[in-house]
Amino acid sequence: MGKNDFLTPKAIANRIKAKGLQKLRWYCQMCQKQCRDENGFKCHCLSESHQRQMQIFGQNPDRIVDGYSEEFETTFLEHMKRSHRFSRIAATVVYNEYIADRHHIHMNSTKWLTLTEFVKYLGRTGKCKVEETPKGWFITYIDRDSETLFKDKMKNKKLKAELAEDDKKEREILKQIERAEQLMPGGENGGMSEKEKVEEKEMEMAVGKVAFALGGGGSSRVGGSGIGKESRVMFEDVGEGEREKKRTKKDDGNSVGNSALEELMKEDEKVKERVNRKDYWLCEGIIVKVMSKKLADKGYYKKKGIVKKVIDKYVGEIEMLDIKHVLRVDQAELETVIPQIGGLVRIVNGAYRGSKGRLLSIDMDKYCAKVQIEKGAYDGRVLQAVEYEDICKIAQ
Structure with missing residues (x-):
């Protein structure tokens, strides 16, 4: 039996040691080799094969790091989708489950230095719902597969049909009113x-x-x-x-x-x-004012921006008017903007929600405005007392 045979005690011991997760600082991502100790890692770095891999890395480092980052993100989200598709869970728990596979892409070879940076990235890009708690960061996977999209599409189709039915009833009522006026x-x-x-x-x-x-x-x-x-x-x-x-x-x-x-x-x-009348009012294309004092040190407090996207009905992606930065802010920290007399507004809540109109006058004492609806089934109708919170300026 040879010295390095498969069934020797030393070979068995080596396989047992290599089976578990080793320290990341002794892992070479370019060569995909795990070393057991510092001496082994040093010897590997001096080897000819590692030197060739480092020459390849030196030719285009950004492309290689981006590739590792993309692969790490994809496999991490795949693990979230399989194991915690509909649950809210701590980010550290998911990460520990992910790195249990010794052939995974290590984070020290990506563009994210810490798990916190990676979690914040997932929240900014809308791939996961991220929450910071005293117990750490918690994430929830946002399911965007074909089945969910199909369900959302059918739900939106049903809502549109209901809205069309409501519009039909309103038109019938308007016809009855016109018939009564003609009589x-x-x-x-x-x-x-x-x-x-x-x-x-x-x-x-x-x-x-x-x-x-x-x-x-x-x-x-x-x-x-x-x-x-x-x-x-x-x-x-x-x-x-x-x-x-x-x-x-x-x-x-x-x-x-x-x-x-x-x-x-x-x-x-x-x-x-x-x-x-709903408890949410955000919609795309309106101008809002940021009222979050937490963003005062960043220079966003009481600054205006355009709502570019609405997420989960209550959160909006706001593009600031002056510096073009994009923020994700909850509607509780936003405020509607009232234009000058004669400006275009959108009714964001109440009986005529979704209609566009023109601001005719403002009552400063009662905090309400007079608006004339333009276009649609109620074209020309004048609303006498509309609260400030129910109307907002439209971005031109």
Whole structure:
């Protein structure tokens, strides 16, 4: 049996030692060789094969480091997807599970010096949800595979169908309102039923006949024309009185119709307010103000930016207007921006959520504004008292 045979005690001992995880400082990523101690690592660094690998590394170090970084990130996320797909877990636990494989890509060969930097990178790029707690960093994998995307797509399709149905109902209500306005009287005889019109016409014909008969009979006895004239005037006064009564009745019908129309519109607005009032208001394309005092030392406090992307409804990616830096800020640390009179705004919450309009006036005492909606089903409608928090300036 040879000196270095497979079944010798020394070979078995060497395999047992090599089976477990060794110290990272004695691992060479370029040669993918793990040394057991400092002397072995020193001898490996002086070897000819390691020198050749280092020459290759010296020709393009950035490309090699980026390659290792990309491979480390991919395998780390694959492990997260398999083992902790729907759970919130400590980053150190995941990392210890990942490095249990002795053939993994070591972090000291990537562009991240510490696990904290890598976790922050995952949070910035939106690949994981990152939280800092007194017990350390916790991460949650964000599932973006085809199945989840398909479910989200179907959910969005359902929401769009519901919104389309709501718009259809609102259009029907608007048509009913327009029909009611058209049925309201526009002139003297407008709005009267056919029966009322026939009765008024018959009354006028009867008055004319009586006046003509009286005028004709009186002319043979007492000068004729004087009695006829007085009788005609008397009956014309009676006719005018009847018309005034009908006109008064018609005006009362108008007031009742107007009040019923106003009640219908108020009920419609209450329904839309109940449906569209949400606890989140961020949307893309609006200008907001950063109110986080934690960012004051960075120079972002009370600075304005454009919402470029909305994440999980409550977090927005904000591109600052002056320095073009991109921040990820929660909506609790943001504030809406009110433009100048005549500027374009977007209604971000309430009954008319999602509509665009133009700012007509501002009430500083009541902290509300007057807005006229432009485009859409409610084009031209004027909203009298809209709170500052429900409207925001649109980025041009």
